[in-house]
Amino acid sequence: MTTPLRIVLPGGSGQVGNILSRHFHAQGHEVVVLARRVTPAPWRVVNWDGESLGNWTSELENADVLINLAGRSVDCRYTPSNRRAIKESRVQTTHLLGRAIGQSVRPPRLWMNASTATIYRHALDRPMDEQTGEIGGNETDAPAKWSFSIDVATSWEKAFFEAVTPNIRKIALRSAVIMSPDRGGVFDTLLRLVRFGLGGTAASGQQFVSWIHDEDFLRSIDYLIARDEIDGVVNIASPTPLGNREFMKALRQAWGTSIGLPATRWMLEIGTFFRRTETELVLKSRRVIPRRLVEDGFQFQFPEWAAAAQNLVDRWRATDRLKSE
DSSP states (O other): OOOOOOEEEEEETSSHHHHHHHHHHHOOOOEEEEEEEEESSSSEEOOOSSSOOGGGGGGGGTTTTEEEEOOOOOSSOOHHHHHHHHHHHHHHHHHHHHHHHHHOSOSSSSEEEEEEEEEEEOOSSOOOOOOTBBBOSSSSSOOGGGGGHHHHHHHHHEEEEOOOOOTOOEEEEEEEEOOOOOTTTTHOOOHHHHHHHOOOOOOSSEEOOEEEHHHHHHHHHHHHOOOOOOOOOEEESOOOEEHOOOOHHHHHHHHHHHOOOBHHHHHHHHHHTTTTTHHHHSSSSOOOOOOOHHHTTOOOOOSSSSHHHHHHHHHHHHHHHHHHO
């Protein structure tokens, strides 16, 4: 076993935070989650408001790793108030952590900040990596309202990298969609569509889906923690994004069905309106590849979606079976 680390997770009460907390706790690390609401957990949960300095700042002292996940969910309608909350919840908490680190006597050696693969442009023509990927916002083949997500992502990273934190290694995690069998997550939502015969192609089906299996996500975080020479921007994604048509077909095959009603663009507009979310989450082509991880030698356990989907379906069924017993 490796030497136990002290890992602090601001905003770690959401799904990604729970995935990470379970993983680190099982490894024997000391996990501290900073959350707006304190609930029972196998690890310590400390209250913070994400807006002001307080007693929570003492948790940063002598911590080995800080992984900031704080931010309002983007799975909502982009109303003016939601837009403001989505952006401010990310930028302000990042600024706040920078201030707290600046006042720490023994701050964390590594600060990872959540970011998103959505920062790259709508890409059908070629993959987007950390070196040659193009930041979005000026595409002629994408709706203007998609530029909001780019503004959030770039402002988020700007706040992170501008924080004055000498001698602290910093990594922005440009993560694709993390696929896990946990209830309420993206995979659970997609599988529900498949189970009810609705998991067909979305619109043209040509838009790329960037994803990462939860085990590879956790392994990549472990890898980055251990590799002291890596900093800056890192794409956290499978090396093989694929089109929505092939993506949904593989998921149907993993479940064991060939039936999947397609959804046209106007159907998606209606559906997302009633679900109070945005079609960008489905229609934007995210063709992101993890060049830095691959070139550094990281080995993916699930580089292909078909095998990843089968593993996730099997685990989902096993969990469902346990709940029914």
